[in-house]
Amino acid sequence: xxxxxxxxxxxxxxxxxxxxxxxxxxxxxxxxxxxxxxxxxxxxxxxxxxxxxxxxxxxxxxxxxxxxxxxxxxxxxxxxxxxxxxxxxxxxxxxxxxxxxxxxxxxxxxxxxxxxxxxxxxxxxxxxxxxxxxxxxxxxxxxxxxxxxxxxxxxxxxxxxxxxxxxxxxxxxxxxxxxxxxxxxxxxxxxxxxxxxxxxxxxxxxxxxxxxxxxxxxxxxxxxxxxxxxxxxxxxxxxxxxxxxxxxxxxxxxxxxxxxxxxxxxxxxxxxxxxxxxxxxxxxxxxxxxxxxxxxxxxxxxxxxxxxxxxxxxxxxxxxxxxxxxxxxxxxxxxxxxxxxxxxxxxxxxxxxxxxxxxxxxxxxxxxxxxxxxxxxxxxxxxxxxxxxxxxxxxxxxxxxxxxxxxxxxxxxxxxxxxxxxxxxxxxxxxxxxxxxxxxxxxxxxxxxxxxxxxxxxxxxxxxxxxxx
Amino acid sequence: xxxxxxxxxxxxxxxxxxxxxxxxxxxxxxxxxxxxxxxxxxxxxxxxxxxxxxxxxxxxxxxxxxxxxxxxxxxxxxxxxxxxxxxxxxxxxxxxxxxxxxxxxxxxxx
Numbered sequence: 001x002x003x004x005x006x007x008x009x010x011x012x013x014x015x016x017x018x019x020x021x022x023x024x025x026x027x028x029x030x031x032x033x034x035x036x037x038x039x040x041x042x043x044x045x046x047x048x049x050x051x052x053x054x055x056x057x058x059x060x061x062x063x064x065x066x067x068x069x070x071x072x073x074x075x076x077x078x079x080x081x082x083x084x085x086x087x088x089x090x091x092x093x094x095x096x097x098x099x100x101x102x103x104x105x106x107x108x109x110x111x112x113x114x115x116x117x118x119x120x121x122x123x124x125x126x127x128x129x130x131x132x133x134x135x136x137x138x139x140x141x142x143x144x145x146x147x148x149x150x151x152x153x154x155x156x157x158x159x160x161x162x163x164x165x166x167x168x169x170x171x172x173x174x175x176x177x178x179x180x181x182x183x184x185x186x187x188x189x190x191x192x193x194x195x196x197x198x199x200x201x202x203x204x205x206x207x208x209x210x211x212x213x214x215x216x217x218x219x220x221x222x223x224x225x226x227x228x229x230x231x232x233x234x235x236x237x238x239x240x241x242x243x244x245x246x247x248x249x250x251x252x253x254x255x256x257x258x259x260x261x262x263x264x265x266x267x268x269x270x271x272x273x274x275x276x277x278x279x280x281x282x283x284x285x286x287x288x289x290x291x292x293x294x295x296x297x298x299x300x301x302x303x304x305x306x307x308x309x310x311x312x313x314x315x316x317x318x319x320x321x322x323x324x325x326x327x328x329x330x331x332x333x334x335x336x337x338x339x340x341x342x343x344x345x346x347x348x349x350x351x352x353x354x355x356x357x358x359x360x361x362x363x364x365x366x367x368x369x370x371x372x373x374x375x376x377x378x379x380x381x382x383x384x385x386x387x388x389x390x391x392x393x394x395x396x397x398x399x400x401x402x403x404x405x406x407x408x409x410x411x412x413x414x415x416x417x418x419x420x421x422x423x424x425x426x427x428x429x430x431x432x433x434x435x436x437x438x439x440x441x442x443x444x445x446x447x448x449x450x451x452x453x454x455x456x457x458x459x460x461x462x463x464x465x466x467x468x469x
Numbered sequence: 470x471x472x473x474x475x476x477x478x479x480x481x482x483x484x485x486x487x488x489x490x491x492x493x494x495x496x497x498x499x500x501x502x503x504x505x506x507x508x509x510x511x512x513x514x515x516x517x518x519x520x521x522x523x524x525x526x527x528x529x530x531x532x533x534x535x536x537x538x539x540x541x542x543x544x545x546x547x548x549x550x551x552x553x554x555x556x557x558x559x560x561x562x563x564x565x566x567x568x569x570x571x572x573x574x575x576x577x578x579x
Contacts, residue, residue, distance in 0.1 A: 017508050018485055024504045024550075025493040031554040034504050038547040041511050045543075048517045066521040068529060075520075075533040076513075079540025086541075087548035098549060099503045102510075106542035110512045112535035116519040116528050128472075226506050233512045234482075238475060240515050246475065247482050252509045254486025259493075259502055266495050356498035364556035375495070 006051040009043060010244035016040025017248050021255050044244055092365055093322040096354040097154035100222045103229055104147025110232040111140030111199065117239050118195060130190065132235045134183045137195065138202045140232040143225045145206030150218050150225070153210075154354060160218075163211040172208045179205055219355040220264050227256025266350035266414075295431070298449040300458060303390075303425055304465035306449070310387035310423075312343040314379060316416055317363065319353050320393015320429065324455035327366030330392060333463050334372065340466075346372050347379040347389075347416050349397035376416055383420035391418060392427045393455050399440045408438055424448045427455050503550040510543025 016036050023033015052066060066072070083102075090098045114136035121129065152158045165171075179201050186194040213221050230252025237245025307313060321330060334344045346368065352359035363373065374382075383389065391398055402413045418424050424447055431443070442448060451458050493501060516535035523529040 013511070017511075018489060020504060020508065021486070021489045021501070024501045025490055025497060027494075027497060030497060030500055031551065034500070034507075034547060034550045034554055037504060037508055038551075041508065041513075041543055041547070044511055044514050045517070048514050052521070066517075068520050068523060071529065071533055072517055072520050072536060075536035076540050079537045080544055082537070083541035083543075083545030084548055087545040087552065090549065092553075095503075095549060095553065096499070098545075099499075099506055102503075102542050102546045102549070103506050105538040106506065106509050106512060106546075109516055109535040109539035109542060110509075112531050112538070113512060113515045113519050116523065116532045116535065119528055119531075120519065120522050120524060223502050226502055226509075230505070230509045233509045233515070234479065236512065236515050240518055242515060242518070243478060245511065245515055246478050248508055248511045250479055250482035251486040251489075252505045254483045255490040256486075256502070256505055258487055258490050259498060259505070262490075262493065262495075263498055266498070350495040350498075355502070357494075357496045358499050360496040361499060361553050361556055 003051070006047055007243065009047040010242065010247075013040040013044035013244055014247035014251075016043075017251055021251060092362055093319070093354075094155070095361075096219065096222065096358065097151045099355075100147045100150045100154060100225075103222065103226050104144045104151065107140045107143025107147065107225065107229040107232060109140075110229060110236050111137050111144065111202075113236050114140065114232075114239060115195065115199070117236070119192065123190070125190070127187065129239050130187050132238045133195075134186050134198065136232045136235045136239070137199055138179060138183060139228050139235075141199050141202035142206035142209065143228045143232065145203040146210040146221065146225050147206075149207055149210040150213075150222055153213075153218055160214075162214040168208075168212065172205070172212075175201060175205045175208055219351065220260060222355070223256060223260040223263055227253050227260060230254075230256050263351075263356050266356050295443055296446070296449050298425075298451055300451065300461035301465045302449065303451055303462050304469055306388055306423055306425065307337060307342070307390075307462070307466055308340070308469045310337075310342055312345075312382070312386045313337055313388045313390065314345050314347045314374075314383065314386050314418070314421065316347045316349070316389060316391045316394050316398060316418060317352060317359055318349075318392060318394020318397060319358075320395075320427075321455050322353060322359075322362045322393070324393065324457075326392065326456035326459050327362055327368070329456050329459040329463065331363075331366050331368050333459055333466070334368070336463060336466055344372060345374045345379060345382075347376065347418075348373050349376055349394070349416050351413075352394060352397055376414060380417050383417050386421040388423045388425060389418040389421035390425045390427065392459070393429075395428075395440055396438065398442060399438060400442055401438055401440070404441075410438060418442070419445065422447065426450045427458050428452060429454060500550055500553045503546060503553060507543055507546025507550055510539055510541075510546050513539035513543050515539075 017040050020033045020037030023029040023036060049066060052064060086098065114133045118125065118133045153160050182194055182198045182201055186198055210221055230249045234246050234249030234253060237249055315330060315334060321327065337344050348359050350356050353362060396410055398416050398418045399410065400419055401408045402410045402415045405411060419442055426443060426448060428450060490501065513536065516532055516539045520532035520536060523532050
């Protein structure tokens with residue numbers, strides 16, 4: 001294949017990626033957009049096998065097939081064997097951490113590509129190439145180790161709370177200075193050893209960078225690391241003289257940055273605060289022993305009676321609902337209430353679940369009709385006319401502390417103002433605080449009734465109690 | 470490639486990237502992030518190029534590792550995004566699909 005054809009195919013793939021991102025921005029075209037992206041990536045991958053890229057110094061191209069063909073195909077097969085089943089089998093509730101993991105391995109791949117090309121170029125590398133290599137290695141490694149930590153936080157393999165240790169910010173700042181210093185060393189000294197030292201330090205920095213991030217901010221960090229990985233791909237595109245990689249990487253870097261900002265806005269977080277949380281985080285005062293305060297707990301029958309005489313009910317689903325796999329049961333309850341002439345809506349917080357839009361995916365999986373899903377801005381003014389708000393497995397998104405307690409980790413996040421409803425029902429497993437680890441005053445409100453237990457079991461009981469009325 | 474051409478491509482891509490996602494509802498944030506995530510899996514192309522260039526075992530091993538990771542990123546990313554978006558079906562056949570999936574869910578849960 002001539003280099004013109006190769007470049008044209010690369011360009012076509014680049015256009016496919018633009019169309020993919022464009023499509024993914026609208027519900028109607030989203031799925032098609034994703035398929036267009038997949039097609040672009042497939043074509044780009046196939047084209048590399050049919051064209052021999054010139055080696056260093058534009059050295060004479062060897063003939064096809066490309067070197068190490070068997071090994072390459074084997075490695076792709078291995079990647080397919082690992083990646084496809086993981087993507088197919090993952091529970092929708094665990095999807096955010098899978099996305100984090102995929103992002104991390106992508107960053108790792110970019111860093112490895114840069115390292116290999118660096119070893120390969122040896123002394124012939126230009127200063128610009130070395131600088132881009134250093135960038136790719138640093139950011140790719142940060143993205144890799146940072147994503148692994150977010151994965152562990154979301155999978156709850158480690159604490160979801162911010163991990164802050166005394167003097168932590170000095171350690172982080174020191175690591176960053178070391179990373180920058182070694183980067184200069186690599187550019188000046190051009191050796192393999194400095195590059196490996198740089199990789200190790202960058203991996204360490206990635207870990208330290210993400211550790212102080214609290215559970216609620218993790219989605220923003222995933223999105224940010226996603227944008228980072230995009231930029232590393234663009235940088236390695238420079239080193240490899242691949243227009244396609246430059247276009248694709250830059251697109252992801254730019255759109256990822258915007259997306260990160262949109263997410264941060266939806267959560268009422270400043271991007272700056274999240275980014276530099278690592279440097280500003282202070283060890284939090286211990287939130288105190290869980291106080292023994294009276295709460296009002298009720299039985300499924302109490303809940304059913306309350307619902308039966310309500311005119312308007314708003315269901316506020318949270319991650320706990322999804323964990324209990326209660327989406328189908330909650331739809332059953334909603335259908336039952338609608339058949340009794342009760343006005344039912346779902347109040348969806350933009351970041352309900354573990355990621356923005358996650359709850360919509362989870363409810364769509366249970367075929368809840370779209371027109372019953374109300375976004376936060378729509379539903380908030382209606383709470384004062386709502387008789388019952390049922391909060392199922394949600395906590396942080398309704399916590400008034402976000403409005404009343406400056407300095408708490410979620411302060412400033414817009415919340416669903418369920419406290420304006422006449423009655424509030426919380427379905428909870430225990431009094432344990434939510435993902436962000438903050439006590440919720442609403443639980444002690446006199447108009448709140450708590451129904452303890454697994455969300456699915458509780459809802460099933462409520463449904464049968466309501467049927468009997 | 471000359472530096473000016475690369476800079477032009479880079480700057481234009483930044484603006485296209487900004488433009489295409491500037492207005493997107495929060496419902497689609499997660500699939501969009503996941504889709505963008507899959508797109509940077511195209512680093513697979515770079516990994517294959519360096520595997521072709523490899524001159525010794527160390528380089529080959531590292532580049533093969535890069536190929537495995539990049540493939541996981543790219544293919545896994547597109548598959549999981551498709552699974553997410555599968556849920557956003559047009560309303561018309563939603564009720565029919567609902568029944569089918571309910572039964573499937575009941576059968577599957579036990």
